Amino acid sequence: MIKLSVVVITFNEADNIGRCLDSVQKIADDILVVDSFSTDTTVDIAREKGARVIQNPWEDYHKQRGFAVQHAQYDHVLALDADEFLSDALEKAVGQVKGDWQHEGYRIYRMNRIGDTWLHHTSWYPDPTLRLFDRRKVTFETMRGHDLVVVTPGGSTGLVKAPLMHHSNYNLHDRMHRLNQQSTEAARFYFERGRKGSWLRILLKPLGRFLVELVLRRGFLGGFYGFAISVTAAHYVFLRETKLMEMHRLGRSYSKDNWRH
Numbered sequence: 284m285i286k287l288s289v290v291v292i293t294f295n296e297a298d299n300i301g302r303c304l305d306s307v308q309k310i311a312d313d314i315l316v317v318d319s320f321s322t323d324t325t326v327d328i329a330r331e332k333g334a335r336v337i338q339n340p341w342e343d344y345h346k347q348r349g350f351a352v353q354h355a356q357y358d359h360v361l362a363l364d365a366d367e368f369l370s371d372a373l374e375k376a377v378g379q380v381k382g383d384w385q386h387e388g389y390r391i392y393r394m395n396r397i398g399d400t401w402l403h404h405t406s407w408y409p410d411p412t413l414r415l416f417d418r419r420k421v422t423f424e425t426m427r428g429h430d431l432v433v434v435t436p437g438g439s440t441g442l443v444k445a446p447l448m449h450h451s452n453y454n455l456h457d458r459m460h461r462l463n464q465q466s467t468e469a470a471r472f473y474f475e476r477g478r479k480g481s482w483l484r485i486l487l488k489p490l491g492r493f494l495v496e497l498v499l500r501r502g503f504l505g506g507f508y509g510f511a512i513s514v515t516a517a518h519y520v521f522l523r524e525t526k527l528m529e530m531h532r533l534g535r536s537y538s539k540d541n542w543r544h
Contacts, residue, residue: 284381284382285357285359285381285384286312286313286356286357286359287310287311287312287313287357287359287360287361287377287381288311288312288313288314288315288355288356288357288359288360288361289307289310289311289313289314289315289360289361289362289363290314290315290316290317290348290351290352290354290355290360290361290362290363291303291304291314291315291316291317291329291334291351291362291363291364291365292316292317292318292319292344292347292348292351292364292365293316293317293318293319293321293325293329293365294318294319294320294321294325294341295321295322295323295325296321296323296325296365296366297321297323297324297325297328299365299366299450300316300325300328300329300332300365301328301332302368303363303364303365303366303367303368304316304328304329304332304333304334305332305368306368306369306374307361307363307369307374308332308333309374309378310361310369310374310377310378310381311361312356312357313335313355313356313357314332314333314334314335315334315335315336315337315351315354315355315356316329316334316335316336316337317336317337317338317339317347317350317351317354318336318337318338318339319338319339319340319341319347320338320340325365326338337351337354343425343430344425344430345423345424345425345430345431346423348362348423348430348432349423352418352423353418355418358417358418358419359381359384359415359416359417359418360415360416360417360418361377361414361415362414362415362416362432363414363447364449366449366450366451367393367447367448367449367450368447368448369447369448370394370445370446370447370448372445372446373391373443373445373446373447375445376443376444376445377415377443380415380441380443384417385439385441386438386439386440386441387416387417387420387421387434387435387438387439387440388413388415388416388417388420388421388432388434388438388440388441389413389414389415389416389440389441389442389443390411390412390413390414390440390441390442390443391411391412391413391414391415391442391443391445391446391447392408392409392410392411392442392443392444392445392446392447393408393409393410393411393412393446393447393448393449394407394408394409394410394446394447394448394449395407395408395410395449395451396448396449396450396451396452397451397452397453397454397455397458397508397511397512398452398453398454398508400508401448402505402508402509402512403504403505404500404501404502404503404504404505404509405496405497405500405501405502405505405509405512405513405516406495406496406500406516407451407512408446409444409446410449411442412447413431413432413433413434413440414432414447415443416432416434420434420435420438421433421434421435421438422435425472455511455515458512458515459515459518462515462518462519462522463522465519466519466522466523466526467522467526469523470522470523470524470526470527470530471530473523473527474527474530474531478527479527479528479531480524480525480527480528480531481528484524485521485524485525485528488520488521488524489517489518489520489521489524490517492516492517492519492520493513493514493516493517496512496513496516496517497509497510497513
């Protein structure tokens with residue numbers, strides 16, 4: 284059976300880190316928390332739960348994730364965010380994978396929560412994400428403001444269907460705040476790679492995203508939050524495309540400082 288390191292990146296996650304670390308106690312052979320100099324009790328709680336703690340200044344998600352994985356004790360790694368935790372079924376499934384490791388990486392179904400509601404529809408579920416992997420066989424990249432773990436060419440990827448639970452948003456206010464930040468990062472990603480916005484994309488892309496979320500991904504079965512997630516997903520696309528167009532309108536006057544807030 285392989286040895287498994289669990290790595291978690293944190294900043295002011297006192298409300299979440301205990302739940303996250305409790306959920307991995309039975310399957311982790313090493314627990315590492317890489318903290319970006321939290322000002323709350325995150326570090327104290329992590330140490331109480333038996334984690335090693337390294338503090339490292341924040342640059343961006345994929346660099347911090349890569350730093351954490353690099354400092355794990357073992358090559359086989361489960362990478363988590365502090366607002367995620369393993370379901371009982373996932374704990375069992377990861378234990379089985381440890382005993383019969385067959386792939387370079389494993390995607391895990393993720394179930395997302397807003398407020399007190401777990402979403403079983405829209406793009407929020409099953410939301411497969413690659414978090415269990417052999418660090419020697421992956422690279423760390425960024426895509427539209429999100430960090431990605433990518434299996435190196437020629438490697439194989441398995442799928443674990445037991446859910447990783449994710450407290451995504453406290454409420455719709457929190458969701459809109461995060462979407463504003465994420466849409467800026469996504470627009471910057473495209474801007475720096477030369478993509479240009481257009482009126483056609485602004486008009487059609489949000490509508491397409493709304494219909495995909497509400498109809499194809501059955502958001503209509505999710506009640507109030509299923510509808511709200513569908514609408515806000517479309518709003519995210521609208522923000523991304525309009526910000527991209529604005530960045531090109533600013534031209535040389537554009538800088539990252541224009542988009543900090």
